[in-house]
Amino acid sequence: MRRPSILQLALGIGLTAVLLAAPRMLTIVQTRMLTEIVYYSLFAVSFNLLFAYAGLLSFGHAAYFGLGAYVTAISLKNLAGMPFLAVIPLSALAGATGGAVIGFFCVRLKGAYFALLTLAFNQFLWAIAWKWREVTGGDDGVGGFVPRKSLDLGILSIDFTNVVSKYYLTVVIVIVCLALGWHLMRTPFGNTIRAVKDNEERASFLGYNASRSKLLIFILSACFAGIAGSLFALFQDFVAPSVISLSTSTEVLFMAFLGGTGFFFGPILGAAIFVYFTDWISSLTERWELILGLLFIVLVLYFREGFVGLIHSRLKALFAPGKSN
Amino acid sequence: MPILQITRLFKDFSGLKVLLGIDLKLEQGERHAVIGPNGAGKSTLFNVVTGRYAPSRGTITFNGRDITGLRPHKIARLGLARSFQVTNIFRTMTVFENVRNAILSRNGRRYSIFPTLARMRDISEETERILDLIALLDRKDELAGELAHGHQRALEIGMTISVNPDLILLDEPTAGMSSKESRETVKLIEKVTEGKTLLIVEHDMDVVFSLANMITVICYGQVLAAGTPESIRKNQQVKDAYLGEERK
8 A cells, every 4th residue: 555655645746846837838728727627636536535535425516616616706706805815715614514514414324325415415505506696696607706906915916817826826725735635544534534434333343433434524525625616716707506516516526537536646637637628529519528428438337447547557567577576 | 340230131123022131240350251042132232232222221331331322432432342243344454454443543543633644653563562462463464354264353353452441342253163263262362351351252162161250141132040150051941941952
């Protein structure tokens, strides 16, 4: 288990360096796409914390992403004097609170019932976003909330209408969250989550509170999803009910599986491929969702380990003969 | 004060009466075996004491504290540990991680978020000490689910003692073993539970007579007899109900 960890850590550091240097080499359009990849990465990893580490399949992860996005949009739009960067912790809190309330009911259930209840809560929140026009704007959404005034930090002033500034904001927040998630999974807390996933009963009889463990990872996951949603809202400067819809929930599931749920960084590659692929294919055909669906079927049938799993097993095969030396 | 006192304990499962007023008392340092024919309610008794099922009636006190109906993790944290009849381990985790799960819990580090596990020297050392004791140190990186049955049973016992409990409940520790494996397991149990209070359910009479200094016989959910191994051996009722059958 140690070896892939170090490999993944090196990969993480390398990726960080590339991400920080990227805007110098990319066009504005490419930087926009990369920003999308970065915040979707956090969203996909948040989904996978719950799925891979706790064994809980959430079919309604857009609920927390959407909560973060709407809280960001509505608070910037309606609260005068709302400090710009405070919306990110506020969205994190919104995601976590949503996770705590929904998780409280869900973690008691197992398997399909768990998944169904997460889906039901997701649909419920979507209905609120759709119908509560006074606050959410209904299907018109909320837009134009990112302040046009530059943020003055004394030593530097940041203009958040600028794509590159938004990119750096997104990258920094996402890297902090991913590093935190990566660390947590290596502590007794992460170990507890794995132990409860493996054998809930044995864990209980060793003194572990299984429901509480599941609730805690649910809250953490929802919190990260909320932050991802906030970054989405800040970047798009527009939020509509589609962010909290079931199709967003299936997209994140797709991203995680595409990259490989067995690896911490798998969903990141998944998010990258997903964003790039959907952009490319939607420029070719209007029926791109059909192709996406077919791709998902192939993935589930033949490549369950995802791309990182595929690369991992190839690398292992490549290095296996040298292993005996 | 007895370490465990069970008073008039009843359990029915939607009308099926399994325990019909069990009384049982365990003193500090006692090594107590519960025996009885299949379906007598031995395992149910264990499951009620450790919190898997709530009793229908009756009380259970442990170290002077009423634990009746508490949830399993609460009871475990008070210092009552159990093993299971059907091997119950963390199959996708390594042997080392299995024992470490118990050590972390015992040290109250279940939710620590700093530092990482790899840096917790004290935890690792304690884990290795237990692994050495149960002779699984050289298999510590193997997946628990891939171990041979005998090794899994040893791991199960290792985890149970790792939480440093005041009272250890072993549910048929030699189930499904050959007589040779069984003898080794008895030796292991003697070694790792030295000086501890033990409550054990067992079918194998050789195991019972070599481990226990007190025996309670239960039959159809009631206590048939209780006493020292010698007195149980001589008890005519017990012979008729149970021991005689086994000797045929």
